[in-house]
Amino acid sequence: MAERRLILLAAVLVAMAALFTLWNLRAPYGFILSLRLTKLASLCVVGAAIGTATVLFQTVAANRLLTPGIVGFDALFVFIQTMLVLSLGGAGFAALPALAQFGAETAILIVAALVLFGVLLRKGGDDILRLVLTGVILGVLLRGLAGLAQRLLDPSEFAIVQQATFATFGAVDRTQLAIAAALLALGLLAAMRLARHLDLAALGRVTAMPLGLDHDRIILVALGIVAMLVAVSTALVGPITFLGLLAASLAHAVLQSWRHALLLPGAAIIGATILVSGQFVFERLLGLQSTLTVIVEFLGGLLFLFLVLRRPRP
Amino acid sequence: MIELNAVSVEKSGAPILNDISLSFGQGGITALIGPNGAGKSTLLHAIAGLVAPTCGTVRVEGLDMARARPPERARHVALLAQDERVTARLTVRDLVGFGRWSHHHGRPRDADRRMVRDALDIFDLNPLAERRLDALSGGQRQRAFVAMAWAQETPWLLLDEPLSALDPRHARDIMDRLHALTRPGPAQRSVVIVLHDLGVAARYADRIVALKDGRLVTSGPRVLAMTGGMLSDLFGTGLALERIKGRDVVVPV
Numbered sequence: 345m346a347e348r349r350l351i352l353l354a355a356v357l358v359a360m361a362a363l364f365t366l367w368n369l370r371a372p373y374g375f376i377l378s379l380r381l382t383k384l385a386s387l388c389v390v391g392a393a394i395g396t397a398t399v400l401f402q403t404v405a406a407n408r409l410l411t412p413g414i415v416g417f418d419a420l421f422v423f424i425q426t427m428l429v430l431s432l433g434g435a436g437f438a439a440l441p442a443l444a445q446f447g448a449e450t451a452i453l454i455v456a457a458l459v460l461f462g463v464l465l466r467k468g469g470d471d472i473l474r475l476v477l478t479g480v481i482l483g484v485l486l487r488g489l490a491g492l493a494q495r496l497l498d499p500s501e502f503a504i505v506q507q508a509t510f511a512t513f514g515a516v517d518r519t520q521l522a523i524a525a526a527l528l529a530l531g532l533l534a535a536m537r538l539a540r541h542l543d544l545a546a547l548g549r550v551t552a553m554p555l556g557l558d559h560d561r562i563i564l565v566a567l568g569i570v571a572m573l574v575a576v577s578t579a580l581v582g583p584i585t586f587l588g589l590l591a592a593s594l595a596h597a598v599l600q601s602w603r604h605a606l607l608l609p610g611a612a613i614i615g616a617t618i619l620v621s622g623q624f625v626f627e628r629l630l631g632l633q634s635t636l637t638v639i640v641e642f643l644g645g646l647l648f649l650f651l652v653l654r655r656p657r658p
Numbered sequence: 659m660i661e662l663n664a665v666s667v668e669k670s671g672a673p674i675l676n677d678i679s680l681s682f683g684q685g686g687i688t689a690l691i692g693p694n695g696a697g698k699s700t701l702l703h704a705i706a707g708l709v710a711p712t713c714g715t716v717r718v719e720g721l722d723m724a725r726a727r728p729p730e731r732a733r734h735v736a737l738l739a740q741d742e743r744v745t746a747r748l749t750v751r752d753l754v755g756f757g758r759w760s761h762h763h764g765r766p767r768d769a770d771r772r773m774v775r776d777a778l779d780i781f782d783l784n785p786l787a788e789r790r791l792d793a794l795s796g797g798q799r800q801r802a803f804v805a806m807a808w809a810q811e812t813p814w815l816l817l818d819e820p821l822s823a824l825d826p827r828h829a830r831d832i833m834d835r836l837h838a839l840t841r842p843g844p845a846q847r848s849v850v851i852v853l854h855d856l857g858v859a860a861r862y863a864d865r866i867v868a869l870k871d872g873r874l875v876t877s878g879p880r881v882l883a884m885t886g887g888m889l890s891d892l893f894g895t896g897l898a899l900e901r902i903k904g905r906d907v908v909v910p911v
Contacts, residue, residue, distance in 0.1 A: 539764075540763065540764025540765070541764070543764065544756060544759055544764070546746045547744050547746060547756065548744060550739040551739065551744055553708055553728065554706055554708065554731075554732060554735075554736060554737035554738075554739065555732055555756055555757065555759045555760060555806075555810070556728050556729040556731070556732030556733070556759050556760030557728060557759070558727070558728045559728075596747075600747070601747075602746040602747055602748055602752065
């Protein structure tokens with residue numbers, strides 16, 4: 345049953361991708377097709393990476409409300425971008441070779457994410473309230489520091505930071521996209537190899553360890569994959585806080601399964617479908633630009649509130 | 659056989675268990691009793707290999723539990739912890755199936771499926787097999803967890819206060835089932851259980867291990883070790899054993 349739903353989800357993504365690519369296609373066909381396919385690929389890579397990373401993160405944290413963005417990862421990204429512009433100067437930052445910038449950002453974000461998630465889950469893993477509060481407060485602290493640093497920038501440098509920290513699919517570099525896609529494939533493959541262990545890890549440490557799971561090792565590997573996936577997608581287009589929550593919640597709701605062999609690809613497909621169909625509606629049907637992430641954040645935020653308010657009291 | 663040799667455990671520098679040496683063979687129900695903070699749960703986790711002793715060794719059927727790999731440990735003891743908080747949307751059959759994980763690592767075979775069927779039979783869970791855990795009562799849920807631990811097919815079942823959230827009827831149901839498991843037969847297991855209800859310990863335990871402030875106070879057959887004087891000293895309040903309708907009952911004095 346769940347397998348059929350997964351196939352159906354994949355079919356919906358293919359249909360939306362075809363619509364996005366071919367709707368109202370005009371001459372010069374080659375040029376427009378090439379632009380659209382690049383954008384389609386970036387939407388799919390980012391959606392799949394964030395969807396997969398969120399399911400993994402929620403399993404690791406044993407909580408369906410949390411996402412890397414909610415516990416401070418996005419604030420960390422804004423902080424790092426601001427500090428890069430501040431230390432290199434606007435011209436220095438802009439003059440960085442795109443590939444080097446992408447590589448360095450990805451590497452910094454992976455290390456920072458590992459430290460952030462490691463500290464949060466090690467210190468507060470048993471206490472979700474403490475984990476969320478620590479993440480939120482860390483986020484406020486980092487945004488505050490970034491805000492302070494942004495006041496030291498001149499207007500042109502500030503504009504560069506604004507552009508770098510707002511998610512956009514408009515100008516994705518193809519080489520970066522290819523690297524991101526390769527890393528996504530690597531991450532997805534590693535996550536799928538871990539899927540059977542994650543099924544057990546989802547029962548929580550106290551239940552899973554006596555059943556024979558090397559829990560701490562699995563969590564470490566899973567966190568490594570999460571760090572890589574969110575770092576790659578954020579470095580590619582910028583942060584989208586609530587997309588993961590939407591994709592993971594929909595994957596659980598649609599597939600009605602605890603099996604990560606289905607949930608992981610399911611969340612990846614749904615993440616990609618949300619972005620592709622959203623971009624199709626806004627760009628092709630409504631003729632709007634740059635509003636997709638705002639809507640994703642709005643809907644994701646509403647879902648987050650709904651999930652928080654719906655949770656039964658312990 | 660479970661053997662603890664001079665086991666001490668510290669957490670954040672504070673001693674939790676202090677120089678515990680103790681051994682007991684398979685068979686029957688062993689009750690761990692003692693006041694709050696005595697170290698009962700830590701002792702159980704140390705036996706399961708989930709808490710590494712600061713010094714000393716824990717061996718179960720000859721296996722050094724602190725050094726063993728998790729799947730190997732899980733084939734020697736099954737531990738049901740105190741605060742099972744499974745949030746995944748599992749059915750009872752799924753949960754019991756996880757008991758076989760150390761045998762199949764996520765790829766169940768016929769023998770595993772047969773064991774799950776047996777566990778559902780033994781614990782009368784067949785009518786609930788396709789029900790989700792969050793749709794069960796506390797007693798049914800606890801029965802499902804015990805069935806999962808039984809399906810692990812280990813010689814030892816370690817249970818940390820499995821009756822704490824149960825009313826007397828469900829508590830008695832669980833204890834009757836555990837007692838039945840310790841009788842000779844193909845489903846036989848040895849049970850080590852942390853109990854706060856001394857009446858339950860007096861009625862069901864074959865062996866008593868009493869702890870206070872991380873130290874072993876006494877261990878031995880229940881009929882010899884569990885006396886009113888020992889219980890009064892252990893809990894710091896007057897307690898006596900009375901015989902009512904042919905059974906030992908603990909009463910305050």
